[in-house]
Amino acid sequence: MPQNPAPQLSVDLGRFRRYLILGNLVLLALIALAAVLVLSASHRAHEERGRATAADLARSLALSVASTLQLVDNTLLSTLNQVDRLGAAGPLQAEELTRIADAQRALVPAMTALRVTDAEGRVLNPDADGPATVTVADRDYFQAARADPTRLAVSEPLQGRLKKGWGLVLARARLDEAGRFIGVVYGGIGTQGVVQDFQRADVGSQGIVVLRSSSLRLIARYSPRDRDPEARLGMAQVSDAFHAARKVDPWQGSYIARSTLDGIERVTAYTQVGRHPLLVQVGLATEDFFAPWRRQMAQLGGLLALLAAVVVGASALIYRAQARQVRARAQAALLAAERGAMLDNELVGMVKLRARREVWHNAALARLFGYGPGELSGQPARLLYLDDESFAQVGLAYQQLQETRSYRTQLRMRRKDGGTVWVDLSGKALPDGESLWLMVDITHIKRSEQQARHLALHDGLTGLPNRQLLQDRLAFLLRDAERNGRWLAVCYLDLDGFKAVNDQHGHDAGDAVLRAAAERLTASVRGNDVVARMGGDEFVLVLNQLGALSDEAFALNRLLDSFAAPITLPDGSEASVGVSIGVAIYPQHGSDVGTLLGRADRALLAGKRAGKGRWVTCDAVTDVKA
CATH class of the missing domain: 3.30.450.20 (PAS domain)
Incomplete structure (x- = not known):
């Protein structure tokens, strides 16, 4: 009798079943490993994207803060020039200093105060309703300006004595003609003004933007969750991760840590504000930023569970060849769909x-x-x-x-x-x-970078180059003039009658006059000349590539004539302003930027004393020092 094949078949089927189960377990393990690797790579990608997004926001906000500080510094320099000219005419009067400070501060909305002190730190223009004697000699910005008069002093976060509330103070030293320290001009920026700039950044529901000093003390803080944003100002409590990141690069970097202020874990980037001893931190909550990754993890987990069920179900039918083929086609289709989903993404x-x-x-x-x-x-x-x-x-x-x-x-x-x-x-x-x-x-990132660079180098009201860009262009033109043996005229201008228009018609009218003046100055010169605004109603004009010293006379007379027509104000009325000009010629009056600007400014002052509405060169006035 033939042997019964059932026992052998049972052994073969049992062996096949064991191999099938083992094969299924290995397959599921590999798929799980692949899922872990995919999730890990995705997590790293989300983290890198978070770091990049936070870094981009930090750089953008740092440029915004640096632009504000530059405007304040320009105002300090302009005020310093006016105070120096006022001091040259006699003792400084509180009323006159207050008038100058109010006019300059009105040009920079972010400023909360603009003060002038003597060498002992006594404020020369206190508020009329405040204490008569106020001293800032113990303030760090006063001491820093006195120690290094050539640099802009930036304070640690502090609370004002005349203007209450937290803020930041910038100061410039005042020097007499002999170079001796005679006080400071300082301006305050309130924390609220900085926070308003930060509020425009999209940091999510739990994000945070922070401005810190070089000692890591908190100057300003914005988060949509904050009920009292000034509660921790002045503190220097930071995470260990931040300290570790700053050991690698003290002025730019990123890290992930749980905040010591509110306990929220964030991807945080920090960057320096221009060349100032300040840091901007932008933190994006990982709970918000990794939400898509968590959804992906849940979806992939569900997919793995479904795949495991399919494998187990298919194993019960594996004895049929057709079932194996169906399962193979289903798996191939699934893999193709996954690959297609990865390749046909919406972003890349x-x-x-x-x-x-x-x-x-x-x-x-x-x-x-x-x-x-x-x-x-x-x-x-x-x-x-x-x-x-x-x-x-x-x-x-x-x-x-x-x-x-x-x-x-x-x-x-x-x-x-x-x-x-x-x-x-x-x-x-x-x-x-x-x-x-x-x-x-x-x-959009490139556009933001271009806009930030433009704002940092141009006057926000008139669109003209600011002091920094003027100095760079003038230095270049001086080198070009030296190479080609040409003359160059540096003209310092201010508007005659501007204060009367501003006082009578208001700041909107004053702004309209400044914009109209900028247009007339630009229209009166050639394309290779430079027109810049120094602050207030002061402008600088650089006449380039003069073939002879007489060339500037024609250009300046044409410029004076351009102000003969009245200017239409926003309310429909008209106002007339003139222009006075002080001129310094390269090379006979100087060969560097500082010398030519200074002598043109002093020529302007001497010319205005002799009579407005004219232009005067350095060698045409006797009281302009060489």
Whole structure:
């Protein structure tokens, strides 16, 4: 009789079942490991994006704060010049100092106070309703300005004695003609003014923006959750992670830590405010920032649970070949869908190239450049570049890709409609001579950087170059004049009758006069000349490439004539202002920026004493010191 195959079949099936279960366990373990790796990579990507976002916000806010400090410093310098001129005419009077301070402070809304002191720190222009004698000799900014009169002194966070509330003080030293210290001019910035700038930043429901001094004392703090933003001002309590980050780089960096102020964990970036001893910190709550990652983790966990159920269910039917094929097709379809979901994301454009011609691209790339379905298929990569130069520049990266290294750059590229888009471009070599390129739209970041640079170098009211940009351009023009053997005229101007218009019609009218004056000055000179606003009603004009010393006379007379017509004010009335000009000529009156500006300013003062509405050179007045 033939043997019964059932026992052997039972053994074979049992062995197969054990192998099947073991294989399923190994498969599930590998899938779980892959999920962990994917989640880990995603977590790192979210963390890096959080650090980058916080750093971008910190840099933007630092530029805003630096711009405000620059405006205050410009006001201090302008006030210092006016006080020096006033002191040269006689003893300083509190009423006159108050008038100058009020006029200058009105130009910078962020300032809460503008004071002048003597060498002992006594305030020379206290409030009329405040104490008659106030001294700031014990303040750190007074001592810092006295110790180093050449630099702008920035205080630690403090509470005002004349103006209550927390804030920051900037100070400039006053020096007599012999260079001796005779006091300071200082201006205050209230914490509330800084917080108003911070409120424009999108930091989420639990984010935070902080301004600290170099000693880490808290100057200003903004968070949507704060009920009392001034509760911890002046404190220097920070996390250990912040201290550790500053050991690597004291002025710029990022870290993740739980805040010592409110116990919330945040991704925090910090950066220096210009060249000032101040730090801006921007913290984004990990609870908010990692919410998409947590949803992804939950979805992936659900997917893993579902996959485990499918594997177990399929194992019960594995004896049938058709069931195995169905399960294999289902798994292949699932893997294809997962890969397609990763490639066709909404944020990152992807394109695969061979010989710099499109082989495959995702929908995000077509949307980034404004193309419809199929319009980029098979097209050369040159179609997306702005010009041949940038196309050739990226073409040099292919040698780097062949050496198995990645490539990354930022450049402007061309959309279908002819517009441009800033792109963060990165590439990676693939087998068979292909390459994969990823593109992220960073246009809004580039636009923010450009706006911040413009605000830092131009006057906010007139749009003219400010003091810093003027000094840079004048230094360049002086070097050019020296190389080409030309003359150059530096003209210091202020408006005659401006104060009367401002007092009678208000600050809006004064602003309109300043804008009209800026337009007339610009229209009266050539394109290679420079017009800048120094603050208040003071301007500087640089007449460049003079062929002879007489050339400036024609230009300045034309400029005086341009102010003959009245200026229409916002209320429809008209006002007339004139202009007085002090002129210093390169090279006969000086060869550096400071000397020419100073002598032109003193020539202006001497000229106004002799009579307004004219221009006067250094050597035309007897009381202008050489």
